[in-house]
Amino acid sequence: MTSSLPDVQCIARARIPTTHGPDIFLHLYTNDRDNKEHLAIVFGEDIRSRTLFKQRPGETQQDRMVRGAYVGKLYPGRTVADRDERLGYSLEFDNSTGELKPADATTWGEHNDTLVRIHSECYTGETAWSARCDCGEQFDRAGRLIAVDEEAETHIRGGSGHGVIVYLRQEGRGIGLGEKLKAYNLQDLGADTVQANLMLKHPADARDFSLGKAILLDLGIHNVRLLTNNPDKIQQVQHEDILRCVERVPMVPIHWTDDTQGIDSKEIEGYLRTKIERMGHLLQKPLNLHTQESST
Numbered sequence: 417m418t419s420s421l422p423d424v425q426c427i428a429r430a431r432i433p434t435t436h437g438p439d440i441f442l443h444l445y446t447n448d449r450d451n452k453e454h455l456a457i458v459f460g461e462d463i464r465s466r467t468l469f470k471q472r473p474g475e476t477q478q479d480r481m482v483r484g485a486y487v488g489k490l491y492p493g494r495t496v497a498d499r500d501e502r503l504g505y506s507l508e509f510d511n512s513t514g515e516l517k518p519a520d521a522t523t524w525g526e527h528n529d530t531l532v533r534i535h536s537e538c539y540t541g542e543t544a545w546s547a548r549c550d551c552g553e554q555f556d557r558a559g560r561l562i563a564v565d566e567e568a569e570t571h572i573r574g575g576s577g578h579g580v581i582v583y584l585r586q587e588g589r590g591i592g593l594g595e596k597l598k599a600y601n602l603q604d605l606g607a608d609t610v611q612a613n614l615m616l617k618h619p620a621d622a623r624d625f626s627l628g629k630a631i632l633l634d635l636g637i638h639n640v641r642l643l644t645n646n647p648d649k650i651q652q653v654q655h656e657d658i659l660r661c662v663e664r665v666p667m668v669p670i671h672w673t674d675d676t677q678g679i680d681s682k683e684i685e686g687y688l689r690t691k692i693e694r695m696g697h698l699l700q701k702p703l704n705l706h707t708q709e710s711s712t
């Protein structure tokens with residue numbers, strides 16, 4: 417791997433059946449930059465972490481199954497991780513290094529274009545039903561888009577069951593939940609998102625996407641169709657000539673294409689306006705859509 421990126425190691429992977437679609441494979445990562453548990457939510461059993469699957473000295477097939485380094489599907493009584501007798505899949509490894517040898521039949525191709533979202537944790541938006549931001553909506557949307565061939569309302573090409581949501585533990589644009597709550601109070605006092613962060617002596621955006629890049633490369637992904645409205649993110653996801661953004665897939669708020677769906681609140685209008693006006697996000701609709709009388 418390259419020198420300027422963090423070292424990441426996938427330590428466990430598990431299949432998670434979901435309430436509204438295909439099984440996903442949750443990957444938990446450690447790294448040499450922080451002590452947080454960053455995640456990759458992977459759609460597609462054949463997208464394989466190179467660090468997870470690499471053979472380790474002295475390990476057993478049971479050890480490999482327990483950490484999730486298996487092909488196909490686990491079932492009661494299965495004894496071999498590297499071969500699924502029922503589905504007829506087997507993995508091969510380099511004899512000298514122990515590294516996975518990717519084969520078309522069992523491993524997602526390194527040249528495939530892959531739908532990717534790099535998502536930063538947002539406790540308030542994802543868990544506490546916050547209408548101050550659209551993180552929860554965008555997270556759900558990314559999952560739905562990766563699962564389908566095409567999104568019916570927008571005709572955006574989906575991932576047809578293959579894709580990755582990298583979930584980085586950098587709450588509140590990297591400032592942490594406590595500081596984010598203070599920023600919300602400053603916003604209630606009249607500041608916008610950017611001003612509030614600056615008043616708390618934080619940068620407008622303290623996020624770091626280098627971990628996300630290292631995780632994508634570990635998953636054997638080099639050509640990214642990036643789900644984002646943020647032009648900075650396109651640059652931030654590219655790395656030398658090994659990680660390329662081949663397409664930007666827009667994430668237009670659901671409420672703009674369908675008045676009856678998505679989040680509609682005064683707070684989110686202000687939040688999205690700040691994203692467009694202060695942070696240069698490429699949202700397609702003029703933001704004064706619902707607030708023309710008060711727009712600046």
Ligand SMILES: [Zn+2]
Pocket residue numbers: 538540541549550551552
């Ligand atoms: Zn949020």
